[in-house]
Amino acid sequence: MAAIVSVKNVTKTYDGGFQALKGVSLDIEEGEIIALLGPNGAGKTTLISTICGITTMSSGSITVGGHDIQRDYRTARQMIGLVPQEINLEPFEKVIDTVSFSRGLFGKKKNRPYVESVLNTLSLADKMDNRVMMLSGGMKRRVLIAKALSHEPRVLFLDEPTAGVDVELRKDMWDVVAELKRQGVTIILTTHYIEEAEAIADRIGVINNGEILLVEDKDTLMARMGKKHLTVELADPVADIPAALADYNLERGADGLSLKYTYDTNADRTGITALLADIAKAGLVLRDVKTDQSSLEEIFVGLVQGDAA
């Protein structure tokens, strides 16, 4: 599939000398949901702001739908909707007016039925004549999404859409995102909630210190997550893995005192019983047995810490 957003070697150094992006390259495919995970200050918002034109990049190039975001900014930006992290809304305006304003700003003709349908999707239909300042925090966040969708964008950026949002609203947001994906909208969301990425994303990118550390299909990551490790500690060190145990793809600990077996918890047979029997047959004496499971969080923390070191 063709990349609808293509980021190539983008760097951003702020006036103070802080390098927020250090050569980021990323291709986002049409119709996918990609979650960018990363701790605070990782560069997630800077990356989004740069693609959307709020921040100018120091070097590199970005295209949206094949249009360069600098040379052909009008066409590129028309394709993009942005839901910012902060709730930035004009408090005195009516919901319907502020959403219609966004539509016009992106060059689209007035279309009240369409704007009303967007408000309807976001459960804001009964609030459309209310002033923004009368709404709750969660409702305001929906208004931000409505504004971003008002001009029928093909790419939607959601910058921490569920930060500080209660569980129910978070689930609602996920439903909205799923519906948008069904309509063919490409969605890029940043989050530091791993379960959010797990719940809705097709692909997951991990970003830290201005660098993309990994971009992978969620299923591949989940498969890695679904793997469990069984570590057997031995009474006496082994120099090599005995030939009888070759089929198990064991990893030998550095001191030779442990063997690690990786298995799939979702498989019909984990192979643990056979392994333990074969270890006994091979004449190895066990001192202890433990199991552990890698989660996306661990993968994430591991990557981020490895990056910091």
Add this chain to the structure above:
Amino acid sequence: MNIQAVRVIYISEMGRFFRTIAQSFISPVLSTSLYFIVFGSAIGSRIEEVEGVSYGAFIVPGLIMLTVMTQATSNASFGIYFPKFIGTIYELLSAPISFLEIVIGYVGAAATKAFIIGMVILTTSFFFVDITIQNPLMMFAFLTLTCLSFALLGFILGIWAGNFEQLQLVPLLVVTPLVFLGGSFYSISMLPPFWQTVTLFNPVVYLVSGFRWSFFGTADVPVLASLGAIGLFTVICLAFVWWIFKTGWKIRA
């Protein structure tokens, strides 16, 4: 050209004007009426005619200019500062819209508001004094150019301002004194020679004088000088706005 964007910015800014009707509409009318009562009736009755015009009528163009300049400046500066302050500027920066279109939307709306207020004050003045406008076409031209150029100035101030205090600083400390000392309430021929010369360095003198000329046919400075001055001021403001556009000064990181 993103006409829709210009349209919604303009409409949204005008909406603010009508939402705050008391502040934006009634207050200039009230303060103008007070000026007429104090300067026109109470003090003016003791002043002889100025250049063949009754004092009450003489101050009408100056009063309109005073209000129009401060309103155009403050409306435009607030219009662009407010999105910066509440954070909604992100939308302007990420929209498929050029800086020129942003300027047309905000400056156009601020100039329109100032123009409406100017016309309201003119209408109000008919209730207090007897005036005939000798050159209505030039009157509209001067009024329009003043509204536009001061709205441009306000737009620049709004981009520059980092807080509400700075936003008020120039209108209060620069524009108002210049207008008061710019011959709004007197003919500069009434000043001692030294101060007449000093006054000629005040750009507002040229605007008030030209505007008054369109009413009464008399002026402190030649009309062409007035037109030149307002033209120059507009060009300076436009050049500054163009520079902001080129550099992204104070708006884009």
